[in-house]
Structures are given as structure tokens and as C-alpha cells.
Amino acid sequence: xxxxxxxxxxxxxxxxxxxxxxxxxxxxxxxxxxxxxxxxxxxxxxxxxxxxxxxxxxxxxxxxxxxxxxxxxxxxxxxxxxxxxxxxxxxxxxxxxxxxxxxxxxxxxxxxxxxxxxxxxxxxxxxxxxxxxxxxxxxxxxxxxxxxxxxxxxxxxxxxxxxxxxxxxxxxxxxxxxxxxxxxxxxxxxxxxxxxxxxxxxxxxxxxxxxxxxxxxxxxxxxxxxxxxxxxxxxxxxxxxxxxxxxxxxxxxxxxxxxxxxxxxxxxxxxxxxxxxxxxxxxxxxxxxxxxxxxxxxxxxxxxxxxxxxxxxxxxxxx
Numbered sequence: 661x662x663x664x665x666x667x668x669x670x671x672x673x674x675x676x677x678x679x680x681x682x683x684x685x686x687x688x689x690x691x692x693x694x695x696x697x698x699x700x701x702x703x704x705x706x707x708x709x710x711x712x713x714x715x716x717x718x719x720x721x722x723x724x725x726x727x728x729x730x731x732x733x734x735x736x737x738x739x740x741x742x743x744x745x746x747x748x749x750x751x752x753x754x755x756x757x758x759x760x761x762x763x764x765x766x767x768x769x770x771x772x773x774x775x776x777x778x779x780x781x782x783x784x785x786x787x788x789x790x791x792x793x794x795x796x797x798x799x800x801x802x803x804x805x806x807x808x809x810x811x812x813x814x815x816x817x818x819x820x821x822x823x824x825x826x827x828x829x830x831x832x833x834x835x836x837x838x839x840x841x842x843x844x845x846x847x848x849x850x851x852x853x854x855x856x857x858x859x860x861x862x863x864x865x866x867x868x869x870x871x872x873x874x875x876x877x878x879x880x881x882x883x884x885x886x887x888x889x890x891x892x893x894x895x896x897x898x899x900x901x902x903x904x905x906x907x908x909x910x911x912x913x914x915x916x917x918x919x920x921x922x923x924x925x926x927x928x929x930x931x932x933x934x935x936x937x938x939x940x941x942x943x944x945x946x947x948x949x950x951x952x953x954x955x956x957x958x959x960x961x962x963x964x965x966x967x968x969x970x971x972x973x974x975x976x977x978x979x
Contacts, residue, residue: 672701672839679709679837686716688785689835691808691816693793695823696839699880702819703791705839710735710787710817717783733781738768739791761960764790766799772807776814786814793818794825801827808833841877848872850879851886874931888928893920896929910971918964923957926967930954937974949973 675694682688694702711724714734726732740762741748748765772788780786790796796804805827808816818834820826842850851872871889875882889897896917917926934950937943953970957963 672696672705675705675837675839679705679712683709683712683716688713688815690812690814691818691834692837693818693820693823693826693831693834694837694839695820697841697876697878697881698821699875699878699882699884700839700841701880702821702839706789706817706819710789713785713787713815714783717785720782734783734786736772736775736786736788737791738764738772738788740764740795741768762792762795764793764796764800766797766803769796769800769803769807772804772814776807776812780813784813786812788814788816790816790818792820794820794822796826801830805829805833842879843877844872847875847877847879847882851882854883870932870935873935874928885928888925892925892929896920905975907972907975910975911968914964914967914971917967923963926957926963927954930957943977946974946977949977 694706696702707724707727710727714720714723714727714732720726723732727735730737739750741750741764742762743749775788776786778786790804808830816834818826818830823831823836848868851868871882871885874885893916896913917929921929930950930953934947937946937950949970953966956966956970
């Protein structure tokens with residue numbers, strides 16, 4: 661097992677400098693969009709930013725906890741929701757949301773108007789944090805646009821890893837704060853400082869280079885990938901380098917993967933396979949087939965069928 665020493669993330673120094681200048685000037689935009697790769701610290705940075713804004717009006721040592729718990733009278737958290745047994749469930753309410761189709765609904769955005777209409781209690785500004793704003797459905801996006809256009813004492817912070825999925829009109833009404841990916845060298849230093857990598861020595865199925873490349877410049881993702889690697893069953897790890905030629909073996913491993921792994925773990929596995937196949941074959945067609953597999957898994961196509969089709973096609977390509 662790869663042991664994690666702590667979960668401290670790298671700091672986007674340029675972003676922090678920008679936000680400190682905003683706080684110093686005390687001149688705030690109506691809305692901000694924090695955008696960049698997943699797992700790069702956007703939400704934690706937003707929480708710290710909100711805390712500092714609130715502290716300008718009334719210092720309270722419990723402010724951060726209130727924000728995290730969504731229990732501050734002048735703060736509203738909007739996050740993706742999904743249906744479970746006829747009920748709308750917030751993502752943070754249960755771990756089972758990982759394999760559900762999530763969205764931000766128009767009813768949630770309408771609640772913002774009610775929230776902003778109420779008088780501030782501890783701060784001059786009321787702040788709305790929208791997590792994964794790219795999951796706004798069409799009605800919710802249009803409703804948010806109207807809310808942004810109306811002058812209020814509210815301040816909006818939208819978090820997204822897919823800026824292009826937001827309406828251009830929403831983007832134009834917000835100040836963009838870009839979170840850049842970290843370099844290979846930064847991630848290498850980070851992971852060496854935060855993990856016990858002795859397990860990687862003389863292991864063909866995973867090495868430090870693969871681990872870093874699978875993170876796409878995100879320290880949060882690399883920690884999450886280590887966690888998922890630790891949770892993978894040994895028989896799946898051992899088959900990472902499998903020469904896909906036996907159809908019965910392909911059907912067997914497809915069944916094992918789809919039954920034993922969550923969708924997140926399956927996508928992580930596909931990312932590792934892409935890295936390894938590219939090293940071994942430099943075959944773009946195989947990489948595209950694996951990319952289509954990821955799309956199908958994220959699109960809630962039946963996982964076992966998705967794996968069977970993809971691996972059988974790759975077996976033909978890899979002859």
C-alpha cells in the first residue's frame with residue numbers, strides 16, 4: 661500500500677496574490693468564476709476567500725467551520741443534486757452520489773433570490789458558492805443569469821473544471837480566476853513529500869511517472885489516485901499489463917471490473933491503461949478506444965458492456 665502522510669495541497673501562488681489584492685482593495689465584483697482542473701484547490705481557496713470577506717465585517721474564529729458546514733447565515737452553498745427513491749439529494753449528503761447522474765436544478769437557483777432578499781446578519785455581503793457550476797441545467801443557467809443581472813448585496817463564486825460548459829453571458833458577468841495545472845516537477849516534489857512510495861520500487865504495474873501523468877497536473881487528483889490504487893483488488897492490478905488476446909479472459913476481467921469497482925475507480929483504471937498502451941504501442945486508435953470507454957462510463961452506459969466492447973476492439977487492434 662502507498663501511504664499518505666497528509667493531504668496538504670499545493671498553493672496556486674498567482675491566484676492567492678490576486679485574491680489578496682481584491683481583499684485589500686475591498687472592491688468586489690458581483691461574481692467570480694474559479695476555473696481549472698479538478699482537484700487543484702478551487703473549493704478550499706474559495707472557502708478561504710469567503711472567510712476573509714466575512715472577517716472584514718465581523719471576526720469570528722468559527723467562521724470557516726460555519727462555511728464548511730453551510731451553517732453561516734450569510735452564506736449559501738449550491739451543489740449538484742441527484743434523484744434517489746423519488747427524493748432530491750445533495751451530493752454532500754451521501755457517498756452513493758458518485759455513480760449517479762448529477763445536476764444543479766432551477767429550484768436551487770430560485771432559492772438564491774429568497775436568500776438574497778433577506779437582510780444580512782453578520783456581514784454586509786451575502787455570498788453564494790456554486791460548486792461544479794458546469795452542471796447547471798438549461799433552466800437553472802438562465803435563472804442564474806437573471807439573478808446575476810439584478811443589483812443585490814450578493815456575491816457569487818462559481819467553481820468549474822469545464823469553463824466552456826457555462827453560458828457565455830454568465831462568464832461575461834463574472835471575473836475569471838484561473839487555477840493553472842501544476843508541473844510534473846512540482847507534482848513529483850509534492851508526492852515525495854506527502855507519500856511513502858516504497859511500494860513503487862520494482863513494480864511494473866505502477867510507477868511514479870505513471871502516477872504523476874495520470875493526475876493531469878492536479879495534486880488533489882494524484883492523492884485521490886493513490887487512494888484508488890490502494891483500493892484496487894490485486895487481481896485487477898496484476899492484469900494491468902495483460903496482453904488482450906483471449907476473448908474469454910476479456911469477458912472475465914470485464915465482469916470483475918464492472919462488479920468490483922466504482923465508476924471513479926474504473927475511469928482511473930482506464931487512465932492508467934491509456935498511459936501504458938501509449939508507452940507500449942504508440943497506437944492512437946487504442947488510445948481513442950479507451951477514451952470512448954471513459955465517455956461511456958461517465959455517460960452511465962452499462963459498465964460491463966462498455967468494457968467488453970472496448971477491450972474486444974483493443975484486442976483486435978493490438979494483434
